[in-house]
Amino acid sequence: MEPPLLEIRDLQLTLEGFDGVARVLNGVDLTLRRGEIWGLVGETGCGKSVTGLSVARLLPTPPARYPKGSIRFDGTELLGLPEARVRSLRGRRIGMIFQDPTTNLNPSFRIGEQLVDVALAAARSSPELLGPDANGWRARRRAARDRAAAMLARVGLPEPEAHLDAWPHQLSGGMRQRVLIAMALIGRPDLLIADEPTTALDVSVQAQVLQLLLGMVRELRMGVLLITHNLAVVAQICTHLAVMYAGNVVERGEVGAVLDRPGHPYTRALLAAIPVQGVARGALRGLPGAVPSLLAPPSGCRFAPRCPLARPACSRELPAFVRLGPGQEVACLRAGEVEAAA
């Protein structure tokens, strides 16, 4: 088996604010291999996005601090890597797509220029991206523009050549998101971090964008960290799933295993809140209580105060991962009993 593409071990992150130090990540643990699409799910404020930003090293330090843990990308430790080396990875080997396609394109540059810039930057560390004939400034630029047009065609934008000269405001939300996907993939990354890539889109466009992503991932054999709060999206395209709660991964494994036999009480609660077919009106179960404050998080398992199965022992220490079945692990002291109790 090849070594993992991304290995996050016991990652802890604190953010300093006016109100004190928030312990935002509390030992995130995740291993992602090539060709795998990991869905990272959880409620607002559970630490999904900062995990993604940490991998891309996009959180400014300070206010962010990493007291403990490691993020290894293809064997290289990312935490503490000099900024210059991070820049050679970002946009080239690690691609990113963010949620809001309306704010992530620069409104004062044409689509083509923005794509060409990224292609040229990526080509600085891997010249082969632009082909063998791209010698000299003019030829490199031409090659980068061709590549940009080719990428736009690949993401299913009609008339790619014409769209290179379009301004961001001339495109619809779905088209802009395609442009951003093209931008993320233009350097042929090994790892793609997609933070809510379809949340701002209509369902039919969402379906297209997800299919597109899936196709590209298979073709380029990328690894993907798909950050979302939408379990239906995860069910549609992910191979694996990690559920986060208040800064911890509480359950992880193959998507079918986790969705069919959720082992963590929190995963169960999340799934019970989704209006699936055949649920009678009024029969949905929400999750009582609120997400804990990260300024003074509860000790031990952070879900314990809201957990129907909590015992005194749960508040003493952070539970370790327990193997529940093939390809499924749960960080819960009562993992084995969840099924029986529900």
Place this chain on the structure above:
Amino acid sequence: MLELQAVSKVYASGGGPFRRGRPVVALDRVSLAIARGESFGLVGESGSGKTTLTRLVLRLEEPSSGRILLEGEDMAKLGRAALRRLRSRVQIVFQDPYASLNPRMTVHDIVTEPMLVHRDAVGLDRRGRTGRAVELLSLVGLGAEHLYRYPHEFSGGQRQRIGIARALATGPELLLLDEPTSALDVSVQAQVLNLLCDLQARLGLTYLFISHDLAVIRYTCDRLAVIRAGRIVEEGSCARVLERPESAYARELVRTMPDFGRRATPEPAPGT
């Protein structure tokens, strides 16, 4: 309760000082009838005319043609006083609980403001309004202790509860719900949806529930209409439309609906 008869709305747009704009047809001869006590879903993508429709029903804008009847009364023919009375019977809950509450008003002021505006219809004095505000808060699952707090002290779900309490303040019969849960997490969404269902049963409300999320509509509504580019392309009971959609567009919507219950079998990859 509410009836739309061939309602159209056309906006002039794209024009400049030297250029005639092309009219945009936001709604094209839309006809709908919603019965009292019913929960009616309206599904469509962005730009399909959902919001225009709510603006017309609230009479924030006038239809270009067609009639909107509320309990048989033509809304366009009402005078100022009658219109005001009508507005106290039709209220709206907005999509974004972060943007739709004034950050400088306390919950008390937010919830009592509609009673003040419609004091003729509501007829409560100062003390009565405060008492009603407490009742409303307990109705939506908040308490009297929340009365003098500000919106920023609440979570998204709680804010949406405040928005619902405000909408109920004038004792409306028809509630327009414009994507009331799309800004919320699933666990919170479930609570708010249950609250809405519960309120409807208790208060005999009529809902016009607007959403792009078919799963939410399926959970809350009896009937639904699918709107596309200003036209109703399909209408019927939820069960019928979602299981046997007749129009091509509705079929496509149902097919692309990310449904958790129906796991996708990943399509074979191109080129591998």
